[in-house]
Amino acid sequence: MEGEHFAGQGIRTAVTGGYGETLGGRLGPTYLKAGMQKILSLAIEMSGFKAGEDGGPETDFSAAFELLSLPRLNKPWYLAQAVWDQVPGVREEINADVEWGLRRLLARGVRTYPRLIEAFLNEYSGAFMETEMLLSLRGSLDVSLPFAGRELLRLAGSFPMHIKVHNNLNRLMLVRNAPDLAKPSTAATLIPASVPIPLQEASRLLRRTRDQTQWRLHSATKGLVPIPRPSWWQLEFLRDGVAFHDLVDDLKADIWDRETIRTRITDNADNRARLEWRSSTALLSQQMLIVATLDRMFR
Numbered sequence: 001m002e003g004e005h006f007a008g009q010g011i012r013t014a015v016t017g018g019y020g021e022t023l024g025g026r027l028g029p030t031y032l033k034a035g036m037q038k039i040l041s042l043a044i045e046m047s048g049f050k051a052g053e054d055g056g057p058e059t060d061f062s063a064a065f066e067l068l069s070l071p072r073l074n075k076p077w078y079l080a081q082a083v084w085d086q087v088p089g090v091r092e093e094i095n096a097d098v099e100w101g102l103r104r105l106l107a108r109g110v111r112t113y114p115r116l117i118e119a120f121l122n123e124y125s126g127a128f129m130e131t132e133m134l135l136s137l138r139g140s141l142d143v144s145l146p147f148a149g150r151e152l153l154r155l156a157g158s159f160p161m162h163i164k165v166h167n168n169l170n171r172l173m174l175v176r177n178a179p180d181l182a183k184p185s186t187a188a189t190l191i192p193a194s195v196p197i198p199l200q201e202a203s204r205l206l207r208r209t210r211d212q213t214q215w216r217l218h219s220a221t222k223g224l225v226p227i228p229r230p231s232w233w234q235l236e237f238l239r240d241g242v243a244f245h246d247l248v249d250d251l252k253a254d255i256w257d258r259e260t261i262r263t264r265i266t267d268n269a270d271n272r273a274r275l276e277w278r279s280s281t282a283l284l285s286q287q288m289l290i291v292a293t294l295d296r297m298f299r
Helices: 002-008 018-024 035-047 057-068 081-085 090-107 113-135 150-158 161-177 197-220 242-250 258-269 280-298
Strands: 013-015 142-144
Touching: 018 113, 018 150, 018 161, 035 161, 035 197, 057 090, 057 113, 090 113, 113 150, 113 161, 161 197, 242 258, 242 280, 258 280
Parallel strands: 013 142
Antiparallel strands: none
16 A cells, blocks of 8 residues: 555655664664663773673673563553453563574574674564565565675674774765765764764764753643754654544554553643653654554454
8 A cells, every 4th residue: 555655656666774774883782772871882882892792602692682682571551451461471482582583693603792683683673674664565666675785784794893883884984985975964963974973972962961851841841842843753743643543543453452542642632641751742653653553464
């Protein structure tokens, strides 16, 4: 259906650059952390400090499994309680799948826990997100995966994480080969993309702090303080809930807690959503798209 819609708009080819994240160094250990742990992990990676990278297969496996496995798993708020109660052991099954995937990568010759994590996340996101979404369009459009070449992926995966982390290698290539493209800032930073990554990360922290503060004030004052305009969480045109309620009306599977979903939509529309550091509407849109996608998969 989406492919037919795009084709009707005159679009002939769909492209995803998701596999380029291997060259960009995004899907390493730092990707799985948050808050101060993320900042410290990024600092260690960018310093080139390699402690823990060459500990042998079992040490590498244990370090990767600790980051990728689920210590706990709560019921998704949009799922019916009766359905959740009928599927015990979900966390254990997920962790068993993670262990199997890591063991398979080790057997294939992937070494060091950052590379294990990168390979696992690339396969997961490639199989279940970028590739599947793109291939779903091929009945109506040409599709392209420009970064999915075997030799390119092998080369990108061979670089140590500290060389490419947070697009450092991409930045260097741009500055050298297409400097004009590196002059503007990215959506996440306040300074040009040509500036060294540590300085970009510092400006990103400032922007994030500013946006967090303004989102919290917006929520606390029930909308009196305006939302941060440049934020990529700017999806307030969905706040009235019309599009969300249309998605609920279209659900066919019996696994959803429709009453809770509609209450969450109404609370968000009336600005009664819980205090967040970012747009509650943007968060809700992500979750509603998960629900809608899964519902279509079950049909």
